[in-house]
Amino acid sequence: MTVNTKIIAYEFDYLEPGSIEEALGMLREHGAEARILAGGTDLLLQIKQEKLLPGYLVDISKIxxxxxxxxxxxxxxxxxxxxxxxxxxxxxxxxxxxxxxxxxxxxxxxxxxxxxxxxxxxxxxxxxxxxxxxxxxxxxxxxxxxxxxxxxxxxxxxxxxxxxxxxxxxxxxxxxxEPLRDNSGSAFKKTARVGADISKLSCAVSAERDGQKCSLCRIALGSVAPVPMRARGAEDVIKGSEVNEDMLRRAGQKVAEEVRPIDDMRSTAEYRREVSAVLFRDVFSTAWERSGGEISWER
Ligand SMILES: Cc1cc2nc3c(=O)[nH]c(=O)nc-3n(C[C@H](O)[C@H](O)[C@H](O)COP(=O)(O)OP(=O)(O)OC[C@H]3O[C@@H](n4cnc5c(N)ncnc54)[C@H](O)[C@@H]3O)c2cc1C
Missing domain, CATH: 3.30.465.10 (Uridine Diphospho-n-acetylenolpyruvylglucosamine Reductase; domain 3)
Known part of the structure; x- marks a missing residue:
């Protein structure tokens, strides 16, 4: 079981390089014993939980x-x-x-x-x-x-x-x-147990508009695969297509096919797969509106 002692219960050396060159020298000198520290909001937790016990912390935050x-x-x-x-x-x-x-x-x-x-x-x-x-x-x-x-x-x-x-x-x-080009919009949303918690799943979309058609689209999702991923199959459904409810439904289905979620303490694979299609449509709609486009939804 993971313990969190709330305090750091072991000793390490804290190093504060003033330049990249100095930091690289410290990393070479201390090899596997050294760990880079930036804000420490992940690393110090891992040290408290004794998942990591580095001998040297090289703090790059003041470079x-x-x-x-x-x-x-x-x-x-x-x-x-x-x-x-x-x-x-x-x-x-x-x-x-x-x-x-x-x-x-x-x-x-x-x-x-x-x-x-x-x-x-x-x-x-x-x-x-x-x-x-x-x-x-x-x-x-x-x-x-x-x-x-x-x-x-x-x-x-x-x-x-x-x-x-x-x-x-x-x-x-x-x-x-890369900055977005003209006639483009982007958006990000996540679902989580409570606001600002680690996500059950997350999605970001950028969309470039050519009239009512989407000429370029990028879709990325978090918490649905071992690494944050692009949904390229769904992007292909969208690129060059007229933006309407039917197209977005097909693209959403493609997103749900592409994700590779697991069950864990935050959610189930089934929930993540189902919601990935819905969250994608929601995020795409916001990005599209920001590009100046409109979507008419059948009710
Ligand atoms: C209360 C709380 C809530 C949080 N909520 C969220 C959340 O909602 N979403 C989320 O995504 N994260 C969340 N986090 C996690 C964390 O805050 C983020 O991942 C944060 O961006 C980590 O940045 P850091 O500078 O603190 O990294 P650190 O803890 O300093 O480093 C993290 C890891 O990256 C390595 N590292 C850092 N910088 C470099 C570098 N420049 N080159 C090479 N290696 C490097 C370190 O060695 C370490 O292994 C939360 C953390 C806390 C404590």
Whole structure:
């Protein structure tokens, strides 16, 4: 059984590098014993529960070159940028509204003031709330190590439950999002036991409008597979089609076929599959309305 002692009942060394270079050196020096600390809202819980007992915590939260949130060929979010600041930025930039909506239901302000988007992705929970919006914004991550750097899509970053492609000694430095084009809209929603709880399932959609047709659509879901996933089959149903109730019903059915949910303490696979079609239609409708489109529902 998992214990939560509420206190950290063992000793570790706390390291506070001032630059990426220094952090990478510390990770090399302490190897498997070291763990990166950003906001600590996932990591410290795992330490309290004794699921992890690292000898060294390398705190990247004060590294200035990782704290940016800026537009430069897309939205660039540094790994040390707080969820609260990212949320505030997205509240002023409607092209990233789905990320704003996701952070708004990710815990409460105490969590936003500590946690980071990078930590949410690196923890690699299937329920990570920032993952679906990042997937629909074509998100990429820049990973740095002493050997150099690489940039990969967020879809390829996740390997399994709590597993990513990050190698030992590698830091996620930055997340890069593509802005939506004109005539586009996006949205995010989740269902949970109570507000701001971990999701039973979540969905984000971006839709680009060409008259009454949807020319481009991205659909991403959380808590319905080992990793946050795109529903590409449903995207194919939508792309180039006229948006109406019948098309959305078919796309929703496709979403329900594509998800791979399980039973766990938060929900059942059956509930998740059924609700994925409904939640998708709801989120798509909001994104479509934000793009300036209309849907007439038969009653
Ligand atoms: C009360 C509470 C409520 C919560 N509610 C939600 C919720 O509703 N939805 C949700 O998705 N999450 C929720 N969380 C989980 C957590 O807050 C988020 O996942 C948060 O974004 C983690 O960010 P962090 O900076 O605190 O990560 P940390 O805890 O610092 O790190 C998490 C993991 O990622 C690694 N890591 C962090 N940054 C990097 C990096 N730059 N490079 C490489 N590895 C890195 C760490 O080593 C660690 O393994 C909740 C947590 C709490 C305590």
């Amino acid at each position: 200035k070159e990782l704290s940016h949130i800026k537009e430069d060929g897309g939205l660039r979010i540094g790994a040390a940028a707080r969820l609260a600041d990212v949320r505030e930025y997205c509240s002023r930039h409607p092209e990233y509204i789905a990320l704003y909506e996701a952070i708004s239901v990710l815990g409460k302000p105490q969590v936003w003031n500590m946690g980071t988007v990078g930590g949410n992705l690196c923890n690699a929970s299937p329920a990570a709330d920032t993952a679906p919006p990042i997937l629909i914004y074509g998100g990429r991550v820049r990973l740095v190590s002493e050997k150099g750097e690489r940039e990969i899509s967020v879809e390829k970053f996740f390997k399994g439950v709590n597993e990513t492609v990050l190698k030992r000694g590698e830091i996620l430095a930055e997340i890069v999002l």
